[in-house]
Every structure is written in structure tokens, then in C-alpha cells.
Amino acid sequence: MRGEEKYKMILNAAKHVFAMEGFYNSKVSEIAREAHVADGTIYLYFKNKDDILISLFEEELNRIITTVKSKLENIEDPREKIVAFCDNHLSLVEADRALAEVIQVELRQSNKFMREYKNKHFLAYLNIIADIIIQGQQQGIFRSDLKPDICSRVIFGSLDELTTYLVTARRKRFDVHETATMVGNSFLNGLVTK
DSSP states (O other), rough: OOOOOOOHHHHHHHHHOOOOOOTOOOOHHHHHHHHHHOOHHHHHHOHHHHHHHHHHHHHHHHHHHHHHHHHHHOOOOHHHHHHHHHHHHHHHHHOOOOOIIIIIIIIIOHHHHHHOOOOOHHHHHHHHHHHHHHHHHHHHHHHHTTOOHHHHHHHHHHHHHHHHHHHHHOOOSSSSSHHHHHHHHHHHHHHBBB
């Protein structure tokens, strides 16, 4: 097995172990067992459990960024892009509950992550929304007095709260596509020029 394959297997195993056991309760040996590798193999790729968690976040967020960019590239109207972004975000949560739980719950409990992580991948994700706002402003569709970086955080904040709800709810309580459309349209009412 090539090194890249082992690396991905370890991250996938970590995602499931962290989601099932919680970050603090998880042991590197459990991740190794889930990945079908020796305990020592983990340390060939990662320094410690925090490093696994941060690497998992970066790898998955890179994948998410690539996915959302490809879904948006053929959409011309920035209003449709906002709704599509919201839909993609919530659909990814529904499709991979283990990853959503790790990002929403476990990642935020890592003191090392919250204290030391530089957030460049997260900022790249927010910039997708900001770029949509800028495009809409340049086309005269969105209000020129809006600050794209603030708007991107407001939109993400709503999606983040809904994601937390989806992850922590005992059962699904809403249709993600319908909700994404509602969230996108709610923001569009405040974004568009009168």
C-alpha cells in the first residue's frame, strides 16, 4: 500500500473514531485498529492526535472547497450562487454525518486547534461567499454598501448553526434542500438592490 493511501485510510478511520468516541476519549490505537495499520504507523504520518484532527479538517475542507467551486462555476447569476452554496453546504453535512460531527463538535473542543490553527482553509471557504457578493455588487445586483467579508461570515454563521442542529438532533427535522433555499433567499432579500 502506498503512503498516500495509508494517510487517507488513517484520516478516514480517525473521522469515524472521533465521531463515535469523541476526540478526547479516542485513542491513537483505536484509529490504527480502524485503519488496519500498526499503532506505530500512525506516527510516521502524524505527530499526535491533535495533528490527526487538524490534518483531517484541512483535507476535508480542501475537498469541500473544490466541490463547491466546481458546482458554482457554471452558474452565472450571483443570486443562484448564494442558494447553491447554501445547498451544497447542508447537503455535505447530510451526506457525511461523521465528518460534520467531527468539525462541529470535536474540532472545537481541541484547545490546540482553537489556539494555534491559522484558519487559511476556512478563510478560503468564506472567500467563496465573499467573491459571490463582490460579483453581485459589480453586476449591480447586490447593494454596494455591503462588506463582502462580513456578509460571508453572516451567511456562514447561519449555515453553521443549522449544521450544529442537524448533527445534534436525534432525528432529521428539516429537508436540507428546502432549508438551503430558504436561507439563501432570506439573505438575498437583504443583499439585493431595491
